[in-house]
Amino acid sequence: MKDIDFLIIGATKSATTWLQRSLQADPLVSMPSPELHYFSREFSKGDDWYLSQFPPRADTLTAGEKSNSYLEDPEAADRIASKLPDVKLVVQLRNPVERAYSDYCMWYRRGEVGRDVESYLDPRSSRNARFVSLGLYGRQLRAFYDRFPSDHILVTFYEAVLTEPEQHLATVRSFLGLPAEQSVSFIPGKVKDKSTPMLRPGLRRLFRPAKSVVAPFRDNPFFRKVHAAFATEIRYSPFPDSVRQRLTDHYAPDVEELGRLIGRDLTAWLHRPAGRRTVASRISSAEVLRET
Incomplete structure (x- = not known):
């Protein structure tokens, strides 16, 4: 277990798969492709099972894995601290309102939910609590900051993947101790694009x-x-402004708590930007590294 150097712990729908595949392009990095969910859903399988999921020679490389369920699972922080006390944690976050709608769209194209967005995303009466609860990052991250030194936790932002992917990946690589002179290769575009043709x-x-x-x-x-x-391009229900505002109000206390926790001003998440561009896209991953 001492050979596991880092974990990407979430959040869901925040381009963590893009980050994983970009790191996997480096021959100095060893990561299993599937999410193992060991410290959340599969802990009963034991350490031997967990370690067997890593590629050969993982112990000679910078080894890590990605499981978004670690951020949201209430037991994961304790289990990780017990088994991997020196591990580095990468947390990639996204405006929680936009994350909730993206999560809904994913489940819609899977055929798991219906077209009535409000019934799933209205925090007053959500038919699926996950869509709303997974965006409470302050509450989720507190458990990790209580158990790990702050310099072992890197908080990055989805919006930086859109605006400065190369710098964003370089920031993560620096945090993981990967050599700066190594060619930084990142995956262009989205790994999971909701406009990709699929079965209805x-x-x-x-x-x-x-x-x-x-x-x-x-x-x-x-x-x-x-x-x-x-296959055809999926047509999603629009995100009603009224539901967006209710979600924004619902997340406001947690966003403020998160900002205090990581030393960042995240109030841009609480304001509807002009046009469709997200104000939070101004948050730079390099700035986050300096702040944390």
Whole structure:
């Protein structure tokens, strides 16, 4: 366990997969591709199972893994502190209001939720608590700051991935102790783009029982051709301004707590920006590293 150097612990829908794949492009970094969820959902499997998930030679490289469930699971911080007391933690956050809608869109294209956005994202009566609760970063991060020194925690922002991806990745690499002279390679564009053509939610629900059966054939040219014939760009329900404002008000106390915790002014998250551009995009990952 002492060979595990870092964990990317969340948040969900904050471009953590982009960060993972960009780090995996470096031959000095060893990361398993799937999320292991060991310190949250799979802890009963034991350390031997966990370590067996890492690629060979992981102990000779900078080794880490990404599991977004660690940030949201109330037991994960204790388990990580017990097993990996010296580990470095990377936390990538996103405006919680925008994160909630993105999470809803993901579940909609999977066919898991309906088109009524308000019934899922209104904090007064959400039909799925995860959409709202996963954005309470202050509450979630407090558990980690209580157990780890602040210089072992790097807080970065999704918005910086959009505006300065190369600098953003360089900031994370510096935190992990990777050599600056190493060529920084990052994945251009989004890893998971909600505009990518997919099966309509109704078809996904219809074929869900066969998901495990067809999974091994996904890379088969014939399968991909058939899939492409039925795939289409998903049309999502718009995000009502009234629901957006209720979420903003709901998150305001937690955003203020988070700002105090990491020493950042995050009030831009609490104001609707002019046009569609997010004010929080001005937050630079390099500035965050200096502040924390």
